[in-house]
Amino acid sequence: MNGEDKLLDESFFARETTVVARDLLDKVLVREIDGQKLWGRLVEVEAYLGPQDIAAHSKGGRRTPRTEVMFGEPGRAYVYFTYGMHWCLNFVTREAGMPQAVLVRALEPGPGVGRCGGPGLVTRALGIDRALNGVPLVPPDLYVVDDGAPKRRVFVTPRIGVQGTGRWEKRLLRYVVDSPALSRPIRRQRLRAR
DNA sequence: ACCGCGATGCCCT
């Protein structure tokens, strides 16, 4: 992480969610906590597409205390708690009023950072919890940069943990690059490259 | 390799 890094700003996140998800791969998520910088390279994300998307928290336009952040400005963190023990980090996308987001599922961890092969592991390794819900993705606390690293080939699969056989469950809204840090290994034959 | 399940607590109906 050096002076060449370019911060991904609000205009980056204000675009179509699937495009944001794809573009986030190979970018670097940075967390600064207690004066130390923890980071990891994004290798697995998922798009959640709002009211029409039956797997999204904002399905049907649900506007509740939990989903409120997704209805607001793009480029903020949406952090929620699940299964009694895990925090999950999302980036809010699209303009205000369109409750869409990208879930961070895996990172290639930087030096001194623990395993990040799963959404709960990412937040544990980077010290992310409800205190960061709703914060803008700007330094110093939590932000994403382009460090100029080469972009790898992107693969798409159905989203993890989304049950059912309907259209939304089958949609290829999980975006990954081939990495040992993924939450689940790629099965080459079933994979569709783009 | 796959499958089942317990942990644990918040959210929403």
Next chain:
DNA sequence: GGGCATCGCGGTA
């Protein structure tokens, strides 16, 4: 009260 955008372990193979 049911379900959950999870994880890690233990069993079977």
